[in-house]
Amino acid sequence: MKEFVVIGLGRFGSSVATNLCRMGHEVLGIDLNEERVQRLSNILTHTVIGDATDEDLMKSLGVRNFDVAVVSIGEDMQASILATIIIKDIGVPYIVAKALNDLHGKVLEKIGADRVVYPEREMGQRIANNLVSTNILDYIELSPEYSIMEIIATKKLTGKTLGQLNLRALYGINVIALKRDKHINASPGANDMIQVDDILIVMGKRDVLENLKSK
Amino acid sequence: MKEFVVIGLGRFGSSVATNLCRMGHEVLGIDLNEERVQRLSNILTHTVIGDATDEDLMKSLGVRNFDVAVVSIGEDMQASILATIIIKDIGVPYIVAKALNDLHGKVLEKIGADRVVYPEREMGQRIANNLVSTNILDYIELSPEYSIMEIIATKKLTGKTLGQLNLRALYGINVIALKRDKHINASPGANDMIQVDDILIVMGKRDVLENLKSK
Ligand SMILES: Nc1ncnc2c1ncn2[C@@H]1O[C@H](COP(=O)(O)OP(=O)(O)OP(=O)(O)O)[C@@H](O)[C@H]1O
Numbered sequence A, B: 001m002k003e004f005v006v007i008g009l010g011r012f013g014s015s016v017a018t019n020l021c022r023m024g025h026e027v028l029g030i031d032l033n034e035e036r037v038q039r040l041s042n043i044l045t046h047t048v049i050g051d052a053t054d055e056d057l058m059k060s061l062g063v064r065n066f067d068v069a070v071v072s073i074g075e076d077m078q079a080s081i082l083a084t085i086i087i088k089d090i091g092v093p094y095i096v097a098k099a100l101n102d103l104h105g106k107v108l109e110k111i112g113a114d115r116v117v118y119p120e121r122e123m124g125q126r127i128a129n130n131l132v133s134t135n136i137l138d139y140i141e142l143s144p145e146y147s148i149m150e151i152i153a154t155k156k157l158t159g160k161t162l163g164q165l166n167l168r169a170l171y172g173i174n175v176i177a178l179k180r181d182k183h184i185n186a187s188p189g190a191n192d193m194i195q196v197d198d199i200l201i202v203m204g205k206r207d208v209l210e211n212l213k214s215k
């Protein structure tokens, strides 16, 4: 199990911290704001009300023993940058930092952040993708050309068997699983019939999949 | 091609808007803030400097003809709620709204938002998942039990063929694709050998996959 320190318990930071705890990891949460710390004090492993730009404080907390640090200070760019470089100097091996904009992100990379996150921007892209393909619930981009997507059964797919649809031979599309209610059929066969509200997990070339979902 | 209206061009809203344009759709962007509108005026189809809580303005913009509205007003909860109900009354068929917190989200759902987004919270969960499984690059949650994951080849996997690893027989894991550099092998076979830095796209029960990546 890894040990994480999350600095800045705003909406992003508190979500990272609580999810890490839920998955069984140890999390130290640090924030200037007493109320935000209190709200998480029974959920996280440890919480501290403090200033992450205070180098002595960070050393005294034994931050150097942590595997990963997440710096999720929002509006105060200077604090975000200082906290990051302090943690880098202390020697935490992997640092994730949230950036407000590209320039902030560049600075964070140069001073030692291993990964820079733009939560609003990245979610904006995901939502745009979801909206454009309203029945693609989620997707993995395997390469510029191939994707895995979840597709809600369209009218044209419903009521036919996978054998009848013959997607692999016709379009090179591999139906790798069928989801019905919460049940997963991980070895779909030629006789499986697509029902209303089924979710097909499909793999294939992206433009072909885009055509499929709009049929 | 669908027509979208995006209200509130902060980091989330501008990302949704620019990504929708990049995918070839028409986007009208509305914001109170002149500078934010100017920044996008050459990128989006149309931009308007205005107040989305002004019902006459929204009607005059022909918002009722849009397929999807995205309300991405941040801090001003009241404006976010008012803009949403105005758009609902006008008759836009699908409304996405960004919420600051759960209560705000509940209100938005009750007044007509079809989807409520919590960008920072949702990104926090994704980042937590990425951090916990450092070689799981992305995953689809098929059900509480099954997942599709991308896994970087671990030492134990490298240098063996898929036939030797025998993952399906041993663990019920289906290797559905292999990614090497940017090239996708979408029909991996028993003789394919796993190389350093290969990415395996695998499907199976989540706890089994978690074990696999730590081998
Ligand atoms: N020097 C500091 N030391 C510790 N915590 C800090 C420091 N400066 C700011 N913070 C904390 O960082 C948190 C996140 O910052 P802020 O709320 O400004 O960002 P935000 O972009 O609104 O965050 P989010 O989008 O995650 O909600 C706040 O709870 C704030 O108290």
Ligand SMILES: Nc1ncnc2c1ncn2[C@@H]1O[C@H](COP(=O)(O)OP(=O)(O)OP(=O)(O)O)[C@@H](O)[C@H]1O
Binding pocket: A120, B007, B008, B009, B010, B011, B012, B013, B030, B031, B032, B033, B036, B050, B051, B052, B053, B072, B073, B074, B075, B076, B079
């Ligand atoms: N009544 C309104 N009509 C139109 N735009 C508005 C209105 N009220 C606020 N906005 C705009 O909404 C945008 C997003 O709001 P704000 O910046 O407060 O949220 P945020 O949470 O910081 O956003 P993000 O996280 O997306 O950057 C701002 O550009 C603001 O000008």
